[in-house]
Amino acid sequence: MSKVVFLSGAGVSQESGLKTFRDMDGLWEEYDVMDVCTPEAWERNPVLVNEFYNQRRKQLINCKPNKAHELIAELEKWFEVSVITQNVDNLHEKAGSTNVLHLHGELTKARSTVDENYIIDLKEWELKLSDKCPKGAQLRPHIVWFGKAVPAFDEAIEIVNNADILVVIGTSLNVYPAAGLVNYIKEKCKVYVIDPETPKVTSANVEYIAEKATIGMNKLTKILLKTYIN
């Protein structure tokens, strides 16, 4: 079975009603990333940071995966599929993808501020500033703050390095180290980029599908089945 790896970003969830970050009307137009997504912001104003992620979590309850998430999951019938996502939503999992690596954390989880191994599933959307870990320390959103190391990065490199096909979907490739993953492909790895505003990927084998995620995934699914499955 060929190995297909998706590197996804906010654009894949845009048609599910979630805002991207850097598009016009994106989240970083409304908020300053430095106020809600850094260790300093959490120290300075945990109420604001916690509320920002509570609102994102609340909004997620009513969000459904779109056709792009669904087609990515469906490809598991024919390919060995891995999803490496920068997204903190759970729409890939909701669509049925079984192999999802979150680079930037997960909205539906909280973590201890003193014990890095203590990560729990949240049962409801609201994380309260009175919620504590068993060691008595404050729980915080399970988000990789800007400027901090990405713990899943080494695992992601290995996955990308083994890909026969890499699909970059719905990401501006502005944020490192995630954006650098495209540099770890094997020489003969085929690359597809699905994005209405195609970001630059330098590879001899790159093909651009300049569409929104749902239309782009429809096209890509046909291409993959025709090219790789008899």
Ligand code: OAD
């Ligand atoms: P961006 O907002 O930077 O980029 C979104 C990309 O999606 C752009 O290239 C858009 O052209 C594209 N796009 C918009 N609508 C689309 C659609 N319907 N279908 C397909 N593509 C579409 O988001 P990311 O690249 O995901 O980090 O941002 C990376 C990281 O920056 C995020 O994980 C987040 C943010 O700060 C953290 O929160 C830690």
